[in-house]
Amino acid sequence: xxxxxxxxxxxxxxxxxIAPVGHQNASLDAMVLNGxxxxxxxxxxxxxxxxxxxxxxxxxxxxxxxxPPDNFEIIEMNKSTGAVARQLAVKEGxxxxxxxxxxxxxxxxxxxxxLGLMGILFIIAIISGVVLYGPIMKKYDFGMIREGRSKRLxxxxxxxxxxxxxxxxxxxxxxxxxxxxxSDVVQGLWQQGQLADMTAPYRNEKPLHPDxxxxxxxxxxxxxxxxxxxxxxxIAMPGTALSSKHHYAVFLHGNTPLTSRxxxxxxxxxxxxxxxxxxxMPWYVNAFFLSQPLHFGDYGGLTLKIxxxxxxxxxxxxLISGLYLWVLRLKAGKAQFVRVEGxxxxxxEKEVNHGI
Amino acid sequence: xxxxxxxxxxxxxxxALAILTSIGLLSALLGDNVWDGLSWLLLGFLPLLVxxxxxxxxxxxx
Numbered sequence: 057x058x059x060x061x062x063x064x065x066x067x068x069x070x071x072x073x074i075a076p077v078g079h080q081n082a083s084l085d086a087m088v089l090n091g092x093x094x095x096x097x098x099x100x101x102x103x104x105x106x107x108x109x110x111x112x113x114x115x116x117x118x119x120x121x122x123x124p125p126d127n128f129e130i131i132e133m134n135k136s137t138g139a140v141a142r143q144l145a146v147k148e149g150x151x152x153x154x155x156x157x158x159x160x161x162x163x164x165x166x167x168x169x170x171l172g173l174m175g176i177l178f179i180i181a182i183i184s185g186v187v188l189y190g191p192i193m194k195k196y197d198f199g200m201i202r203e204g205r206s207k208r209l210x211x212x213x214x215x216x217x218x219x220x221x222x223x224x225x226x227x228x229x230x231x232x233x234x235x236x237x238x239s240d241v242v243q244g245l246w247q248q249g250q251l252a253d254m255t256a257p258y259r260n261e262k263p264l265h266p267d268x269x270x271x272x273x274x275x276x277x278x279x280x281x282x283x284x285x286x287x288x289x290x291i292a293m294p295g296t297a298l299s300s301k302h303h304y305a306v307f308l309h310g311n312t313p314l315t316s317r318x319x320x321x322x323x324x325x326x327x328x329x330x331x332x333x334x335x336x337m338p339w340y341v342n343a344f345f346l347s348q349p350l351h352f353g354d355y356g357g358l359t360l361k362i363x364x365x366x367x368x369x370x371x372x373x374x375l376i377s378g379l380y381l382w383v384l385r386l387k388a389g390k391a392q393f394v395r396v397e398g399x400x401x402x403x404x405e406k407e408v409n410h411g412i
Numbered sequence: 413x414x415x416x417x418x419x420x421x422x423x424x425x426x427x428a429l430a431i432l433t434s435i436g437l438l439s440a441l442l443g444d445n446v447w448d449g450l451s452w453l454l455l456g457f458l459p460l461l462v463x464x465x466x467x468x469x470x471x472x473x474x
Contacts, residue, residue, distance in 0.1 A: 189426070190422060190423075193422055194418075194422060197421070198421075198424070198425040198426075199425070199461075199464075199465035199468070200465075200469075201465060201466065201468075201469035202469075203469045203470065203472070213469075217462060217465055218462055220425075220426050220429070221429055221458050221461060221462055222458060223426065223429070223430065223433075224429070224430045224433035224434055224437075225433055225437070225455070225458070228433075228437055312442070312443070312444075313440065313441055313442065313443065313444055313447075314441055314442050317441075346441070349441060350437060350441070355440050355441055356440030356448045356451050356452065357448055359448075359452045359456075360440055360448070360451060360452060360455070363452060363455045363456050363459070364455075366456075366458075366459040367455070367458060367459070370458070370459060370462060
């Protein structure tokens with residue numbers, strides 16, 4: 057998962073035309089029309105941008121604006137000409153399956169929440185490990201590994217050393233992983249909270265006809281004018297779960313590594329083109345956004361990803377050695393049980409003998 | 413104080429590592445370039461530290 061971008065780049069075919077022509081950007085309205093020519097029966101649900109691909113704009117098309125989230129096709133558009141560059145094969149390939157497996161075990165929301173529960177158990181296991189670290193290491197120096205004695209002592213020491221070294225990292229990755237499993241909860245809270253609040257004045261109006269919509273390109277420019285130091289991240293078309301039937305929801309983000317993760321929703325009336333509201337996201341949405349980089353380690357270049365992978369390996373060693381120690385303990389417990397049991401049998405026999 | 417010294421002996425390294433890890437995790441999030449570099453140094457220190465103690469254990473093997 058850590059290297060998914062690099063693996064995607066390796067496996068993807070690069071025949072696409074995103075070379076800029078001139079300095080002008082094509083109109084988003086033209087892009088939407090071009091995209092719909094490829095999929096005449098679909099509708100555009102989202103328009104999005106990627107900081108890593110400054111010459112591209114992405115259209116997410118779906119069978120209907122209220123179709124399930126996994127009903128989508130993505131087309132990459134040339135930002136300056138507005139032409140279709142290529143259709144993305146996001147739902148194909150091993151990496152997509154692995155991501156789905158890692159997100160919800162291919163079982164949707166219940167799978168996601170199950171993994172969240174596993175994450176909570178992971179955190180409890182880590183904390184219990186720290187509690188044991190104190191009494192075990194009381195008489196020893198940090199970093200002690202007893203080589204050449206019993207295998208159990210060596211692995212106990214490895215478990216303690218690696219565990220305490222990666223402690224904070226595992227806690228952060230575990231906790232942010234749990235937060236990531238709450239994506240549907242967070243989205244629901246935002247829809248029923250801030251979004252409902254921002255669109256409340258329009259609650260009783262009739263839906264707009266798709267042909268009478270205000271220009272999405274001008275809507276984007278209006279939103280950007282309200283936050284000049286921010287960039288476009290995503291536009292949700294009117295009628296989606298992330299906008300309203302009367303609004304374009306234009307999500308903007310900042311330029312620093314931190315603020316680029318945080319989205320700011322700006323609502324533009326899809327009939328008049330007026331900005332009706334722009335707000336910061338509530339804290340729980342921002343906490344969710346910040347949980348993603350801290351879980352996946354994709355915020356400090358390839359070097360950070362390599363370190364992330366090393367820490368992953370160290371964590372796996374802690375898990376396996378922990379399991380090994382637990383199995384030994386189980387066996388020792390059984391042996392003890394057998395010994396006690398044996399003694400009892402012995403004494404019973406003695407008593408029986410005495411009785412005779 | 414003796415109890416202070418034994419506390420440091422037991423928890424000195426873990427607390428120091430916790431602080432280093434936290435700074436390392438945050439620095440790349442809050443800034444670019446130098447801050448990325450700081451993050452690499454601090455987080456990259458963790459596997460190196462483990463490697464050091466593993467090699468030390470091999471050397472001093474009884």
